[in-house]
Amino acid sequence: MQQDLSRYSCQINLPGFGATTQQLLQKARVLIVGAGGLGCPAAQYIVAAGVGTVGIADYDVISAGNLHRQILYKSNEVGLKKAEIACQSLRQQNPGINVVMHDIRITDENVMEVIRRYDLVLDGTDNFETRYLLNDACVLWGIPLIQGAIYQYEGHVAIWNAPNADGTRSPHYRDIFPQVNAAQVPNCTEGGVFPTLAGIIGSMMANETLKCITQAGETLIGKMLVFDALTLQSRIVKTGTVSKFVINGLAAATKVNTLSHEQLRANGSSYLLVDVRGKDEHNAFNIGGINIPVEHIAAIKEHLLGNKRIVLYCASGRRSAEGAKAIKTLFNAEVYSLEGGIKDLQK
Numbered sequence: 285m286q287q288d289l290s291r292y293s294c295q296i297n298l299p300g301f302g303a304t305t306q307q308l309l310q311k312a313r314v315l316i317v318g319a320g321g322l323g324c325p326a327a328q329y330i331v332a333a334g335v336g337t338v339g340i341a342d343y344d345v346i347s348a349g350n351l352h353r354q355i356l357y358k359s360n361e362v363g364l365k366k367a368e369i370a371c372q373s374l375r376q377q378n379p380g381i382n383v384v385m386h387d388i389r390i391t392d393e394n395v396m397e398v399i400r401r402y403d404l405v406l407d408g409t410d411n412f413e414t415r416y417l418l419n420d421a422c423v424l425w426g427i428p429l430i431q432g433a434i435y436q437y438e439g440h441v442a443i444w445n446a447p448n449a450d451g452t453r454s455p456h457y458r459d460i461f462p463q464v465n466a467a468q469v470p471n472c473t474e475g476g477v478f479p480t481l482a483g484i485i486g487s488m489m490a491n492e493t494l495k496c497i498t499q500a501g502e503t504l505i506g507k508m509l510v511f512d513a514l515t516l517q518s519r520i521v522k523t524g525t526v527s528k529f530v531i532n533g534l535a536a537a538t539k540v541n542t543l544s545h546e547q548l549r550a551n552g553s554s555y556l557l558v559d560v561r562g563k564d565e566h567n568a569f570n571i572g573g574i575n576i577p578v579e580h581i582a583a584i585k586e587h588l589l590g591n592k593r594i595v596l597y598c599a600s601g602r603r604s605a606e607g608a609k610a611i612k613t614l615f616n617a618e619v620y621s622l623e624g625g626i627k628d629l630q631k
């Protein structure tokens with residue numbers, strides 16, 4: 285889609301910005317999940333700035349109680365679908381970009397398919413189930429996740445699973461918050477939320493989105509910003525630089541299919557063999573196949589298009605079982621873990 289650059293002249297004229305940086309925005313594809321208090325202001329700035337493709341995912345309808353902070357909606361639109369109204373309004377705001385409507389609830393059944401079309405995902409939802417789901421799916425696809433949350437007068441913004449310069453990833457949500465007891469955290473309806481806080485945190489999410497795309501300034505990668513709307517104080521907490529990668533809890537109930545060494549030997553050519561141990565372990569000794577360490581298991585996506593069944597192996601069978609769970613749950617692929625690993629073969 286051809287963009288009229290004159291509408292962006294005030295940002296193009298910024299020191300160090302220019303038409304080339306504007307093109308980075310035009311090429312970018314950003315998904316905003318949750319068109320509520322955070323998603324509305326985030327979407328308005330991202331669309332206004334000329335991000336070329338902006339997806340909006342929400343399944344809900346507008347209610348009167350949303351209007352004090354969900355600034356894309358008007359009184360006469362109560363009862364109408366948020367995704368439809370938000371997209372309609374954003375297309376009017378900037379007809380030069382592609383606004384994609386996802387009038388759906390993001391679930392474990394559709395998350396991988398929906399988010400794979402985007403370079404960056406914003407989480408503006410209000411529940412832990414979706415927060416962990418988006419996190420896990422972003423980890424597996426290798427997509428950075430910009431997350432915001434607000435409660436009463438306090439909010440936070442963080443960027444998870446973003447690439448570091450050396451090829452590692454910054455921590456993801458589960459690295460820092462392995463589990464949350466959702467029952468102990470009241471929602472906005474019960475606890476209330478200060479309306480302008482949604483605008484401030486949503487705009488910060490948009491701010492970090494534009495910085496990530498244009499590689500400007502110092503982003504919140506590896507950090508979390510906490511903001512208090514009553515005192516206007518903010519603090520930045522470091523979350524570390526490298527992901528520990530624990531897909532713990534992810535599909536804990538998923539059953540892993542195992543394959544014996546005999547089965548593999550008898551029918552080896554019909555399997556894609558993947559060593560999920562570290563590079564050094566693989567170089568020291570392996571039984572063939574490709575090497576994707578379990579912490580980078582997202583890279584398996586490149587190999588899923590063929591019809592081959594996948595067999596993962598490691599030293600004892602523990603890491604391969606973990607990787608197989610992740611692949612099965614999120615890609616729905618036929619995957620096996622090699623029984624007992626390969627440690628005995630090495631002797």
Ligand SMILES: Nc1ncnc2c1ncn2[C@@H]1O[C@H](COP(=O)(O)OP(=O)(O)OP(=O)(O)O)[C@@H](O)[C@H]1O
Pocket residue numbers: 317318319320321322341342343344349350354366388389390391408409410411414471472473
């Ligand atoms: N899994 C999901 N898929 C798509 N949208 C989601 C999902 N989970 C939550 N949302 C959306 O995220 C938005 C969050 O908005 P917000 O936090 O302002 O609360 P709300 O649900 O709109 O309002 P209230 O809490 O007052 O009922 C909502 O529009 C909700 O429909």
